Amino acid sequence: MKSPFHVMIIPTLGCPSKCHYCWSSDEGSPIMSIETVREITEWLKDYRSDQVTITFHGGEPLLAGADFYRQALPILSEGLAHLAPTFALQSNLWRLTPELAQILAQYNIPVGSSIDGPEEINDLQRGKGYFKKTMRGYEIARANGLEVRFICTFTSRSVEHKEEIVNFFLQNGFPLKLHPALPSLRNENPKEWALEPEAYGELLVYLLDKYLENLGRIEIMNINDLCKCVFTRHGTVCTFVDCMGTTLAVGPDGSIYPCYRFVGMPEYVMGNVYDRPTPEDLARSDAGKLMQAFKDYVDRECGGCPHIKYCRGGCPYNAIAPTGGEIQGVDPHCVAYKRIFDEINDRVNEELYGSPVMETEDFGSPLRRKAKPGIMWILQTMATK
Ligand code: SF4
Numbered sequence: 412m413k414s415p416f417h418v419m420i421i422p423t424l425g426c427p428s429k430c431h432y433c434w435s436s437d438e439g440s441p442i443m444s445i446e447t448v449r450e451i452t453e454w455l456k457d458y459r460s461d462q463v464t465i466t467f468h469g470g471e472p473l474l475a476g477a478d479f480y481r482q483a484l485p486i487l488s489e490g491l492a493h494l495a496p497t498f499a500l501q502s503n504l505w506r507l508t509p510e511l512a513q514i515l516a517q518y519n520i521p522v523g524s525s526i527d528g529p530e531e532i533n534d535l536q537r538g539k540g541y542f543k544k545t546m547r548g549y550e551i552a553r554a555n556g557l558e559v560r561f562i563c564t565f566t567s568r569s570v571e572h573k574e575e576i577v578n579f580f581l582q583n584g585f586p587l588k589l590h591p592a593l594p595s596l597r598n599e600n601p602k603e604w605a606l607e608p609e610a611y612g613e614l615l616v617y618l619l620d621k622y623l624e625n626l627g628r629i630e631i632m633n634i635n636d637l638c639k640c641v642f643t644r645h646g647t648v649c650t651f652v653d654c655m656g657t658t659l660a661v662g663p664d665g666s667i668y669p670c671y672r673f674v675g676m677p678e679y680v681m682g683n684v685y686d687r688p689t690p691e692d693l694a695r696s697d698a699g700k701l702m703q704a705f706k707d708y709v710d711r712e713c714g715g716c717p718h719i720k721y722c723r724g725g726c727p728y729n730a731i732a733p734t735g736g737e738i739q740g741v742d743p744h745c746v747a748y749k750r751i752f753d754e755i756n757d758r759v760n761e762e763l764y765g766s767p768v769m770e771t772e773d774f775g776s777p778l779r780r781k782a783k784p785g786i787m788w789i790l791q792t793m794a795t796k
């Protein structure tokens with residue numbers, strides 16, 4: 412199965428918020444010029460021939476302002492019409508104005524935003540006033556017909572309040588997408604807010620139970636993705652595929668990186684759009700070779716793991732960045748991935764065969780015994796959407 416081509420455009424690493432666990436913003440970051448957007452378009456024209464998804468990410472991408480999007484979106488969509496580009500935006504929404512929302516709505520741009528639960532919990536880890544500012548932007552987005560989904564970052568502290576957080580999403584009718592707080596490499600104490608892998612694994616199992624308890628009342632995107640991974644035996648989000656080559660990010664000055672998480676780290680620059688590199692050129696860069704070395708390492712290290720086909724060693728950034736670019740292991744969240752993948756496999760087997768020990772290759776077997784909704788219900792619901 413081929414992974415979709417995804418390019419992230421980072422108009423700036425600047426951000427007006429100061430979330431305590433942030434690992435990616437940079438106050439002095441410049442804003443991308445429209446000339447660089449034109450260069451991105453020219454570079455992508457001949458880079459690959461398949462459909463491309465372009466996500467504006469940051470820092471805070473709306474800092475680039477309405478004029479940037481008014482010019483950039485037609486340049487990209489018309490210049491890359493042969494690649495049928497679709498767009499997305501990840502933003503805290505603080506700088507969303509009706510004018511900006513209308514520009515984004517013309518291109519049907521779905522917006523991913525961030526709320527970590529009820530106001531008190533959210534503001535404790537993202538900063539005072541964050542919740543109200545994001546909700547103000549949310550109202551503007553909705554009033555202008557934009558679809559908004561929230562990512563909820565669970566930290567070592569907020570995980571203690573997981574029930575309150577899930578109830579917040581339930582009561583507001585928001586789908587929930589979870590993100591575990593990563594060690595912040597820009598912080599003196601990088602692990603202060605990070606969610607430990609064991610706690611992350613337990614949280615995923617907890618969310619699976621909550622999802623099944625509240626069938627039809629809440630959608631938990633990560634659980635959907637994890638179930639789909641197990642069922643199709645192929646990763647359906649970047650964490651669980653070989654993302655190298657199919658995901659790229661372009662920083663404010665046109666530098667190309669393996670993914671938005673590396674933007675602003677000079678050692679991970681693979682090339683620059685102004686030079687129009689080919690996929691082979693990027694693969695030959697030091698960062699390109701490192702990503703390939705990680706893939707080879709996963710093939711060796713995870714070779715005996717039953718989940719390798721749909722896990723692929725997890726996220727290379729999580730594995731490589733904290734060790735200064737040395738490959739010393741797979742994604743440290745391996746413990747969490749094993750925990751939830753084992754759980755889903757066991758439950759599927761239990762639902763299909765009444766025994767948690769059988770292999771999962773024969774999902775289509777008619778030996779279904781249980782009527783109680785479970786993983787198969789989640790899969791069926793996804794299939795009918
Ligand atoms: S480095 Fe991690 S976050 Fe980035 S595309 Fe790869 S898996 Fe996704």
Ligand code: SF4
Nearest residue numbers: 713716719722724745
């Ligand atoms: S669960 Fe762990 S060992 Fe298995 S493939 Fe994923 S990272 Fe590798």
